[in-house]
Amino acid sequence: MTQVNNNIVIEGINGPVVTVKNCDILHMQEMVYVGNEKLIGEVIGIRPDLTIIQVYEVTTGLKIGEPVIPTGHPMAATLGPGILTNIYDGIERPLKIFEDTSGAFIQRGLNIGALDEEKLWDVTIKVKVGDYVKGGDIYATCPETTLIEHRCLVAPYQSGEVIEVKPDGKYKVNDVVVVIKNIRGEREELTLCQVWPIRDPRPFTERKPIDTPLVTGQRIVDALFPIAKGGASAIPGPFGSGKTVMQHQLAKWCDADIIVYIGCGERGNEMTQVLQEFAELIDPKSGRPLMDRTVLIANTSNMPVSAREASIYTGITLAEYYRDMGYHVAIMADSTSRWAEALRELSGRLEEMPAEEGFPAYLPSRLSQFYERSGYTIGLNGREGSVSIIGAVSPAGGDFSEPVTQNTKRFIRCFWALDKDLAYARHYPAINWLNSYSEYIVDLEKWYTEHVGPKFNQFRKETSVILQEENNLMEIVKLIGSDVLPDDQKLILEIARLIRVGFLQQNSFHEVDTYVPLEKQSKMLEVILHLYKRGKEIVSKGVPMSVVRKCPVFDKIVNIKYDVSNSDFSIIDQYIKDIDVYADNIIEEYNN
């Protein structure tokens, strides 16, 4: 065997793609070390006389004839305590450790383990000798951060009888804590960590129907286009429309237990911002820094393109691992278009036949494989968990008809279309309420009725109708101006303006407005719709709109988002009463 290994040498180099001649021992998707510097690579194609390897690092200086060393296993992520609060590159190498070894610039050929191998964890053993364990069972736990208990799971497809256990105590990730005897009578040692190939979805028992929303505290999302736990959604938008701020907001405030934030081919400064902000921000529920529930994967746009391709898979593998422990995980992938471009770039280097706009023909299948790894599942150990995917899409030229947006739309059920015009008018979040949709609304109606209030679903429908009517009326207004409209239509325009400015617009940099609980959202809609109802009543009596507009509550509603705290809504109830008093007075006046 060793003799053959020595013969694997580089035959051709083209950017990140390296070829090897006449080699039949490499496996498809096997991880290899390339060249004297041992750059990490992966086998991506095997032809009769040629094996193709993509290298995850810059290939400058690589020479023909340098060796390629097989590892015998596929590209895999190391899973164990220490993942949270960390920041990794696209193939799970810890960037903080890189900084210590190579300074502010990333050198090549640094092969450093993903987890801190020296750190001692406070481990509690959950099994005893004689127990039978199978894939997914929890054999040990340790507090990974103040927020999250790490549960060490028997690897899927592994099972057997426990024959040795260590006492509770402090252990490193590679210490053996439990030994099992498998069905063939072989000893298998379980440490605190395991490896899992990043391109394989981790197995689970079954999918559960989707019925719980991922509450985000962002009004337009929660109230109009909700995403479910275990759902998949896309945020497409041209540059400058606020995709990244939106992703940050969701990562900060959504009620998932764990956040996996993948910066895939985006700006370096943005990742720095996430790192700094999340360390400073305090989770309102637990009082701990948000970083304690977050793992970052940063493969910025200037880092190697093949590692960018892998970053999405690394991220989702980490997410699935925590899902299997019984947590709700949300993945922010910013941006899937950069990942698709990495596919295109590599495909071009392989001289594959391109499909639309140079993207490879397998783009849709890769996208669907990724988005289908979301879901609300019952794990092998019977615990419920979920992976929700929120993928940003950066369509070229802001044109939603390009292949990545179009194909993504087929595999997601929630679509938040960001709009350039809204962003220009600094209406944030710039989600266009006419182009966006959520197919989860029906699945989630029951939950909203039970947890927010029986009327909430009704509010949502009425709000959508008003916004739609406004859009129709605007067509007319554009032609002839708003002065000539009948009063009831003017009322719709006024109310729609309130909804847009007072409700849909949300200031993510304002202390109170950045996160709004569902109860307040419901109240805000209630007061606006109540004003609409009474306004309609008044107008139908022949009272001109200008009189209705004088109702002092109009201007107050716009500022509810700043004036009313997130816990005490008595002011809103007062507004509702004020509306009634005003309306009753006018009606009485006109009746006389």
Place this chain on the structure above:
Amino acid sequence: MNLEYLGLNSVNGPLIVVDGIEGASFDEMVDIYMEGGKKRIGRVVELQGNRAVVQVFEGTTGLSLANTRTRFAGKPMELAVSQEMLGRVFDGAGRPKDGLGPIRADEYRNVNGMPINPVSRVYPKNFIQTGISTIDGLTSLIRGQKLPIFSGSGMCHDQLAVQIVQQANISGDEADNFCIVFAAMGVKNDVADYFKRSFEESGVLERVVMFLNLSNDPIIERIITPRCALTAAEYLAYTHNMHVLVVMTDMTSYAEACREFSSSKGEIPGRKGFPGYMYSDLAELYERAGCINTSSGSVTQIPILTMPNDDITHPIPDLTGYITEGQITLDRELEQLGIYPPVAVLPSLSRLMKDGIGKGYTREDHQAVANQLFACYAKVQDARSLASVIGEEELTDIDKLYLKFGKEFEGRFVTQGREENRSIEQTLELGWDLLGMFPKEELDRMDPKMVEKYYRKTSFE
């Protein structure tokens, strides 16, 4: 190892293919000797067995298959760097062209650079006052930012860039520590002269490093011009703790050079014939802006690009916009109205603005004023389009007010003199003057507390 090879296999556009190579490494430099001893330089772009594909920077005109000799240097393209570079002029490949001889190298650096570890970055927060209201007030420039100017052919982006350089330079207590790296890619000789003259007039020439690949210089050389410039910038910023402002013009010519190279290499094209890796390639340049935690210096980039046909969705502005932290967009209509600088306010944006302004940086009301001005100006556009249909007379009073605001905004806030240097306070006060035209209720994008504190009724009769 430094073997010399005689003869080429083929010549194709800017590429030559050399056979029988041993021990060549990817991306290394190649010296090419023509008949008669003239030397050119190239770079290995593909290796296949003992065949190497080499990109020739100066072009392949005059090369013959039989009598061309090649020598492989064994190392990637490196630039000699030292503080002596300040005040010097180099060609597009980093060779001195001012006749003052080579510089004494402090060290040699790979021009491709290395990616900055995101962990080692320092989030840019240091507001740079440019003295231009539209930029300071609405799209603030931050030290360590990459903020391109999207322009069109024939517009005054050069003047604007010069004004930014001059005024950003004067203010601040670290003025001594400030330098400019100027990279010209495919610009005309007189444009390069204009920049040089302007630097001279403002007395900063000895603080400028110029890399000039002019429009009559070899096209493929353009691909390494920005890399040389940024290598010099990184050296000055991170080794000597200087604040470096890199002005790169014109990125469209750079991208077109990449396209030419890619197509002669036979690569599968992406949009409009640009290579599929255009995004990664541009990112490699733009991402070299920033601040790092091991140095107090910074690299700030102002790339200038001309949008072909003024189309912002063209691949180059589009890809640039996705990488850079905002953009300053110039508008031809404003230019034709005689407004200088013709900054189109609505499509302009600075992503780093929100963290570098406000209390402690500029003034607490900065963000509020900016948001409100944006929102009001957006409504001006609606009012204008309505007026063009039904006539100004038919508009409601509030719409008429917006029309008036639009006029005053463009006339007083956007317009300023080429030498006029407004402080941020002046800019914000001007903003309040304009917002004072509206009744308080119209100011719906700001915290009512701000309105209470700063609002004053004004009118421009």
